[in-house]
Amino acid sequence: MGYKQATPIQAQAIPHILESKDLIACAQTGTGKTAAFLVPTLSRISEAKYDFTSTLILVPTRELAKQIDDQVEGLSYFTGATSIAIYGGNNAQNWDQQKKALTSGADIIIATPGRLIAHMQMGYVKLDQLKYLILDEADKMLDMGFMDDLMKIISQLPKERQTLLFSATMPPKIRTFAKQILQEPEEISLSISKPAANIDQRIYLVYDSQKLKVLQHILKDAQIQTMILFTSRKNAVNDIVRSLQKMGFQAEGISSDRTQDEREATLQKFRNKQLQVLVATDVMSRGIDVDNISHVVNFDVPQDAEDYVHRIGRTARAGADGMAITFVNEQDQERLVKIEKLIERELPKLPLPEDVGEGPAFDPVGNSRRGGRGGRGTTPARRGGRPEGARGEGPRREGNRDRSQNRRRDGKPSGEKSAAPTTEGTTAPRPPKTEGQPQPPRAEGEEIKRKKKRRKKPANRKPAEGGQPTSPAATAAE
Known part of the structure; x- marks a missing residue:
């Protein structure tokens, strides 16, 4: 299988595991953790x-379950050991196959927590003699909310067992979790949360409307073998794929919205170099091993700084070189600062191509004060927002009109506010109410409202006329 020399994590972990000791192992992605256990x-x-x-x-x-199952198949070829991957998103036939394998008792079960619990609740999963429990990408499982599921599974396992916990990061919640399930563990920590040194990391400060144009330049100029493009929004995957296809690139997407068969087919195409660009959410950021990925593009900055390390760790694996490019808009600049703090390095901000225009200035503190929108009152932010279409500018202008109306309301009927605070909200915006005493204008305003309602909804005529005293409140609720 091409294993000639143990990686550092393998060299340190294997002796502890062979001595039957519990283990917490922390190493950056792409260092050979899977083979280590x-x-x-x-x-x-x-x-x-x-x-x-x-x-x-x-x-x-x-x-990741499927990938580990494939690696077990390769590594165990001459041992006779059997394994089964248990995960959701399958049809009834796959459920039956999983049930059959669990009933007959495979040597190794690789499972996602939710799916395993579903099988365990049926009563045919037998783990009462389990010898080894391994948690891979433990930090990601906790981030995804699997804590309760994990504890439910572990509570049904023998207490006398060897437990191995592998993670790419070691936040406090992992240490707390480890204390609950491990006994006097050995610890290994290698280059926590640091990208490989041979990744060329680059930053482009852009408005959202400029991202596709900059991407087109990158794809045109760079020698790209295969590339993963990450987005944090699964509903953006299909739009980006279509844009790439229009540019003439072979691209497909993977997200949790697609069926497992579709996801596996797309990933297989990518592995076979039939796709140049794979657009994916963070389901592809952990543990997935594809050879010779030359570029990783972050279409947006991940929410957690650690996820940045995992994403760009898809390139420059096994000593190869790679490039990681990240698009940073105004509201993501604070996240970039956190990433630079985590990796203890300031990342170069490259100028945009000439025909793309000017991007936002790097001002994370200022953008944060302005609500993360690059400063609503600054010219660059407005200029950068326009090309995206009226959809982006429209609501902001509408919001400004609303605020000016609020100021007028506060100015003119200020006397009415204290007299009738409960109904003033429905009547103050109407000009007739500034004339005369507060009570009559409100009655006139309400009558106008009822007439309009009768014209729009004839069926409501009788209730509106019969319920005069209470209709203002109903109108306000609507």
């Missing part, structure tokens, strides 16, 4: 020749 575990299984399920590997995503 599979190789010694398969060695133990082949020696012991268990006739029951001895190993449970819990992972956050379907793609």
Whole structure:
């Protein structure tokens, strides 16, 4: 399989695992964590020749479960060990296959927590003799809200077992979680939250409307073998794919909205180099191993700084070189500052191509004060927002009109406010109410409202006429 020399995480983890010690191992993505726990575990299984399920590997995503299952198949070829991947998003036939494998008892179960619990509730999953529990990408599982599911599964496992926890980051919640499930663990920490040194990281400060134009320049100029483009919004995946296809690039997308069969087919095309660009959400940011990805583009900045490290870790794997490009709009500049703080490095901000225009200035503090929109009152922010279409500018102008009306309301009927605060909100905006005493104008305003309502909805005629005293409140509610 091409393994000639142990990586640092493998060299340090394998001896502890063979000595049956619990382990917390933290290393950056792409360093060989999977083989670090599979190789010694398969060695133990082949020696012991268990006739029951001895190993449970819990992972956050379907793609990672499938990938580990494939690696087990390769590494265990001469050991006779069997494995099954248990994950959701399948049809009834796959459920039956999973049930059959769980009933017959595979040596290794690789599962996402939610799907495993669904099978466990049916009563045929037997983990009462389990020897090894492995949690891969543990930090991601907790981020995705699997804490309760994990504790539910672990509560049904034998207390006498070896537990291995592998993670790319080590936040406090992971340490708290580890104390609950591990016993006197050994610890390994290698380059926590640091991207590989051979990744060329670049930043473009852009307005949202400029992103596709800059991307087109990058794709035209760079020697791209294969590229993953990450977006934080799954509803943007299809739009970006269509834009790339119009530019003439072979592109497809992966998100949680697609079926598992579709996701696997797209990923296989990407692995076979049939696709030049894969557009994906963060389901592809953890543990997925595809050779020779030359570029990673962050179409938007991830919410968590650690996710930036995972995303760009898809390139420059196994000692190769790679490039990571990140588009940063006004409201994402604060996130960029957090990323630079995490990786302890200031990232270069490149100028935009001439025909793209000027991007926003790098002013994270100022943009934060202005509500993360690049400063509503500054000329560059408005200029940058316009090309995206009236959709972006319209609501802001409408909001400004509303604010000016509020000021007029506060100015003219200020005397009425204290007299009738409950109904003033429905009548103050109407000009007739500034004439005369407060009570008569309100009655006139309400009558006008009822007439309009009768014209629009004839069916409501009788209730409106019969319920005169209470109709203003109903109108206000509408």
